[in-house]
Amino acid sequence: MEIMIKGPGQVTICFIDSSGKTLLQERLRSGGSPNVAARRPVSLLLHTRNGHVTVAPVLVEHGEKQQVTFDGDEPAAITRRRCREIGCSDAVAGEAARGRAALLRSDPARPPGEIPDRP
Amino acid sequence: MALGSITLQLVADQQLDQDVSVVEPFFAEVFEFLSLGTVTVREIAMEKMGGVAGKGGATPVDFSTTGFANLRLLFPSSKEEVLFLAPSFVPSPPVTGAGLAILEVRDVGVTASENTLQVLRRFGVHAYLDEA
Numbered sequence: 001m002e003i004m005i006k007g008p009g010q011v012t013i014c015f016i017d018s019s020g021k022t023l024l025q026e027r028l029r030s031g032g033s034p035n036v037a038a039r040r041p042v043s044l045l046l047h048t049r050n051g052h053v054t055v056a057p058v059l060v061e062h063g064e065k066q067q068v069t070f071d072g073d074e075p076a077a078i079t080r081r082r083c084r085e086i087g088c089s090d091a092v093a094g095e096a097a098r099g100r101a102a103l104l105r106s107d108p109a110r111p112p113g114e115i116p117d118r119p
Numbered sequence: 120m121a122l123g124s125i126t127l128q129l130v131a132d133q134q135l136d137q138d139v140s141v142v143e144p145f146f147a148e149v150f151e152f153l154s155l156g157t158v159t160v161r162e163i164a165m166e167k168m169g170g171v172a173g174k175g176g177a178t179p180v181d182f183s184t185t186g187f188a189n190l191r192l193l194f195p196s197s198k199e200e201v202l203f204l205a206p207s208f209v210p211s212p213p214v215t216g217a218g219l220a221i222l223e224v225r226d227v228g229v230t231a232s233e234n235t236l237q238v239l240r241r242f243g244v245h246a247y248l249d250e251a
Contacts, residue, residue: 030129
């Protein structure tokens with residue numbers, strides 16, 4: 001999957017398995033002019049000690065002036081679709097589509113819970 | 120469309136759960152379109168913090184601790200490109216006619232068959248350009 005980010009700011013994305021557990025977490029902060037853009041290709045297949053695990057991307061946080069797309073589409077739609085494909089429950093898929101996923105570790109510069117709920 | 124001083128900057132934090140046994144190679148890029156003017160690259164730098172730790176792992180052989188960054192200038196009129204490697208803290212030769220500046224960052228992947236990996240790696244990369 002290709003993550004495209006237009007505009008400067010910070011984006012946090014969690015990659016969850018079918019139970020909603022976060023296996024990979026990435027925080028990307030791009031800087032520069034308002035025209036700066038960032039691209040991050042990432043695999044949705046992770047290898048664990050128990051075998052291959054397919055994951056769904058969850059956009060947990062992004063800057064107010066940033067536009068984020070997953071494979072060119074709106075992130076929540078991709079999250080919902082991917083959650084269905086990997087067998088998430090409706091509850092897990094609903095939370096993920098709203099941008100809610102458990103962070104692996106908090107940022108020491110930002111206390112837990114500081115990431116606001118997105119509208 | 121840029122003319123004047125340009126900053127390209129990217130910081131990436133990556134964390135993996137300990138169940139994950141293969142750490143994929145990392146690649147990300149940040150870019151901005153230019154105005155086909157004359158570009159001088161003033162500085163390119165990269166920092167890396169943290170990395171991949173393996174519980175009970177063997178001593179790594181030739182394992183990079185620094186990551187890798189480069190800046191590419193692409194031209195609309197040809198398939199040629201100009202490549203600058205980080206780190207560099209002196210102005211580059213001027214380059215004319217570039218339409219896109221791409222700052223790329225890479226790091227290696229790790230596969231562990233039996234080990235428990237702890238992954239917490241952070242990359243910071245920036246480039247300063249002047250376009251006239």
